[in-house]
Structure formats: structure tokens, C-alpha cells
Amino acid sequence: MKTITLLGATGSIGQQTLAVIRAHPDQFVIHALAFGRNVELARQFIYEFQPEKVVVQDKETKQKLTAWVSGTKILVGLPGLIEVCTDEAVDLVVNAIIGRIGLEPTLQAIKANKTLAIANKETLVTAGHLVMDAVAKHQVNLLPVDSEHSAIFQCLQGENEQTVKKLIITASGGSFRARTRAQLADVSIEDALQHPNWSMGAKITIDSASMMNKGLEVIEAHWLFGLDYDKIDVILHKESVIHSMVEFQDRSVIAQLGNADMRIPIQYALSYPTRIPLNDADSLDLVSLSQLNFEKMDLERFPCLAMAIEAGKSGGSLPTVLNAANEQAVAMFLNNELSFLGIEDVIEYALARHVKITNPDLETILAIDEETRLIVRDQIKR
Numbered sequence: 001m002k003t004i005t006l007l008g009a010t011g012s013i014g015q016q017t018l019a020v021i022r023a024h025p026d027q028f029v030i031h032a033l034a035f036g037r038n039v040e041l042a043r044q045f046i047y048e049f050q051p052e053k054v055v056v057q058d059k060e061t062k063q064k065l066t067a068w069v070s071g072t073k074i075l076v077g078l079p080g081l082i083e084v085c086t087d088e089a090v091d092l093v094v095n096a097i098i099g100r101i102g103l104e105p106t107l108q109a110i111k112a113n114k115t116l117a118i119a120n121k122e123t124l125v126t127a128g129h130l131v132m133d134a135v136a137k138h139q140v141n142l143l144p145v146d147s148e149h150s151a152i153f154q155c156l157q158g159e160n161e162q163t164v165k166k167l168i169i170t171a172s173g174g175s176f177r178a179r180t181r182a183q184l185a186d187v188s189i190e191d192a193l194q195h196p197n198w199s200m201g202a203k204i205t206i207d208s209a210s211m212m213n214k215g216l217e218v219i220e221a222h223w224l225f226g227l228d229y230d231k232i233d234v235i236l237h238k239e240s241v242i243h244s245m246v247e248f249q250d251r252s253v254i255a256q257l258g259n260a261d262m263r264i265p266i267q268y269a270l271s272y273p274t275r276i277p278l279n280d281a282d283s284l285d286l287v288s289l290s291q292l293n294f295e296k297m298d299l300e301r302f303p304c305l306a307m308a309i310e311a312g313k314s315g316g317s318l319p320t321v322l323n324a325a326n327e328q329a330v331a332m333f334l335n336n337e338l339s340f341l342g343i344e345d346v347i348e349y350a351l352a353r354h355v356k357i358t359n360p361d362l363e364t365i366l367a368i369d370e371e372t373r374l375i376v377r378d379q380i381k382r
């Protein structure tokens with residue numbers, strides 16, 4: 001039995017994680033659930049999973065929840081997240097929170113020697129070196145949940161990582177893959193939220209439309225698999241059936257395929273190192289699909305991907321700036337304060353004015369993150 005703390009329980013990944021746990025009550029039990037402000041949904045999950053502890057984003061949310069909950073301790077904010085990630089009883093932390101807020105809980109969970117299933121890619125982008133240093137020091141398992149990274153991780157099982165020639169990350173192209181750049185000028189929030197293959201939270205869906213998601217994933221892959229950027233390729237694959245591939249030195253290529261169902265990588269991270277059945281799911285039907293398509297990635301069409309690769313290669317504090325500027329810009333786009341193409345403009349602006357700091361510590365990263373968000377807000381409101 002694995003005892004689990006789940007951060008981001010009310011989100012897209014969080015709910016699918018609970019579906020996996022619900023289907024395997026003999027293997028997984030919830031210790032704590034953390035969420036932001038969605039009290040309605042959280043109440044149902046607290047009732048069903050009876051966690052010992054719940055963490056909410058702020059005091060107002062705690063007040064709303066208090067009347068509904070008995071026998072569960074309600075904690076608030078970052079101290080609460082850290083407490084439930086480090087509790088003695090916990091074996092596995094699933095970090096499915098959105099954004100940079102996931103960084104400190106991640107670091108604390110690793111320091112407490114917990115196995116970590118990580119969906120929260122912003123954490124690895126903003127401070128991958130700190131996370132991987134902590135993983136190496138504490139010798140914990142850091143298990144990818146992101147579909148591409150789970151695919152690569154699965155392809156690497158039983159392999160010697162020294163024999164890897166390159167990773168090939170697939171990209172669906174997102175909501176606007178059929179549009180030219182000129183056709184992106186007036187796109188609406190609703191259009192941007194229509195991902196062709198996956199049902200996901202709003203922020204990652206916008207990242208996918210701008211191709212920043214793939215940029216974040218390249219940086220995430222660099223840290224998770226310890227490979228130089230020139231060994232990480234991205235190709236367009238509109239069906240999202242091959243979730244990613246590994247080419248080995250002998251030119252053999254291993255791919256992981258499956259339907260676009262995040263329960264597959266989530267469950268693999270939870271059950272690792274074994275596989276368990278995924279019930280209520282369809283098998284991949286290649287005959288119905290009949291063909292799979294691949295295209296070269298056009299970095300001029302998708303400048304966010306180009307900026308992310310450059311920031312990753314340059315390293316230091318630049319990925320922190322990239323991530324913070326993107327989080328702020330996407331939030332403002334979703335709030336109707338910025339156009340879709342404005343997202344890439346403000347990220348470019350934030351990166352250009354930043355003076356890189358090599359090997360930033362946690363305090364420096366948090367300060368740069370805050371400062372970058374301010375700069376982006378000021379720039380947009382001007």
C-alpha cells in the first residue's frame with residue numbers, strides 16, 4: 001500500500017490521479033489533499049477519500065471549508081503544502097499543482113526522502129538544477145507524469161542511458177496548428193482553449209497553443225534525463241499517439257504509444273516499477289487510425305519554443321525568467337488583459353532585459369520570479 005499526498009487535487013491531473021487511486025483501493029491510500037479555492041469539488045473528494053489533512057490556498061477558503069469538514073485537519077498555504085509533503089506517513093507525493101508555487105513543496109518532499117511523481121513542469125523549468133541536486137543528494141525517485149517524459153522514461157526502462165543518441169519529443173501543434181502567424185492576431189480565449197487532442201487545465205492548454213508547453217518540456221527533459229539540448233529534438237505529430245521516442249546509438253528507436261489519456265502516465269508513476277491494469281479505458285486502435293503524421297518543427301512559426309530552447313541552453317536564471325514571464329502573461333491573456341501574440345512579446349522583452357545569474361540559489365530564484373512578474377505586469381499595463 002502506498003500512502004499518497006496529492007497537490008492540485010481539484011485540477012485536471014489531480015482529478016485523474018484520484019480516478020487511478022479510486023480504481024485501486026488495495027494499492028493506494030490518500031494521506032492529504034491540497035488544492036487552491038475550488039471548495040465545491042474538494043468537499044466531494046474529502047468526503048470520498050477521508051484524508052487526514054487538507055491544504056487550501058488561503059484563509060477565506062479555509063473558512064468556507066470548515067463548516068463542511070470534520071475529522072480532517074485544514075492547513076493553509078505554503079507551510080501547509082510543506083507539512084503534507086514531509087509527513088512521516090507519506091510514501092509518495094504527487095505534485096499536480098500549477099506553476100512555480102510547486103517548487104518549495106517539491107524540494108521539501110525530496111529532502112524528506114519521499115518518492116515524487118511530478119506533473120508540475122514549471123518547478124523543473126524554474127529551478128531544475130536545485131531539484132536535481134536534491135534528488136542526487138537524497139537518492140529519491142523522481143517519476144515523470146508529463147506524457148512525453150513518462151513516454152521517454154518508459155522507453156528507457158532496462159536501457160543504459162549512456163547509449164542514448166537523442167530524445168524525440170512529439171508536439172501536437174496545439175489549438176492553432178492549422179493557422180499561420182498572421183491568423184493569430186485576433187484569436188479569442190475560447191479558441192485558444194480548444195486543444196485538438198487533450199482535455200487539460202487552462203494554463204497548459206494556452207502553453208500548448210503558443211508552443212511554450214513544448215519549450216518547457218524540452219527544459220524538463222534536459223533535467224529529468226540529464227541530456228544536452230542538442231540531444232533533444234521536437235517534431236510535430238498531430239495525432240498525439242506517439243507520446244515521445246528515444247533513439248539509441250545503434251539507430252534503434254523505441255517509442256511509447258497510447259490513447260490521449262493522462263491516467264496512463266499518472267498510473268505508471270504511481271505503480272512504478274510495476275504496471276497494473278487500467279480499467280475503463282480503450283485500447284489503442286491503430287487500424288482505425290490508419291496513419292500517423294510527422295512534420296519538422298518550424299521555430300519561426302513558434303517563437304516561444306525557440307525562446308525556451310535558447311533560455312534552457314543559456315541556463316542560469318534565464319529559465320526562471322522565461323517561466324515567470326510566461327506564467328504572468330498567460331494569466332493576463334486568460335483575464336483578457338493581453339492578446340495571444342502579446343504573450344510571446346512580453347516573454348521576449350523580459351528575457352532581453354534580464355542580466356543572467358549563474359547557478360542561482362532558491363532565494364535568488366524566488367526574487368527573480370517575483371521581479372519578472374512585476375516587470376511583465378508593468379509592461380502590459382503601459
Ligand SMILES: NC(=O)C1=CN([C@@H]2O[C@H](COP(=O)(O)OP(=O)(O)OC[C@H]3O[C@@H](n4cnc5c(N)ncnc54)[C@H](OP(=O)(O)O)[C@@H]3O)[C@@H](O)[C@H]2O)C=CC1
Pocket residue numbers: 007008009010011012013014034035036037038039056057096097098099101119120121122145146147198199200201202203204262
Ligand atoms: N492537465 C494535463 O493533462 C497535464 C498537466 N501537466 C502539468 O501538470 C500541472 C497541473 O496541470 P493541470 O492539472 O492541467 O492544472 P489545473 O489548472 O487543472 O489544476 C491546477 C491545480 O492546482 C491548484 N492550485 C492552483 N494554485 C494553487 C495554490 N496557490 N495553492 C494550492 N493549490 C493551487 C488548483 O486548485 P483550485 O482549482 O482548487 O484553485 C488545481 O487543483 C501543470 O504544471 C501542467 O503543466 C502536465 C502534463 C499534462
Ligand SMILES: CC(=O)[C@@H](O)[C@H](O)COP(=O)(O)O
Pocket residue numbers: 146147148170171172173174198204207208209213214262
Ligand atoms: C498531456 C500532456 O502531456 C500535455 O503536455 C500535452 O503534451 C500537450 O500537448 P502538446 O503540447 O503537444 O499540444
Ligand SMILES: [Mn+2]
Pocket residue numbers: 146147148217
Ligand atoms: Mn506534455
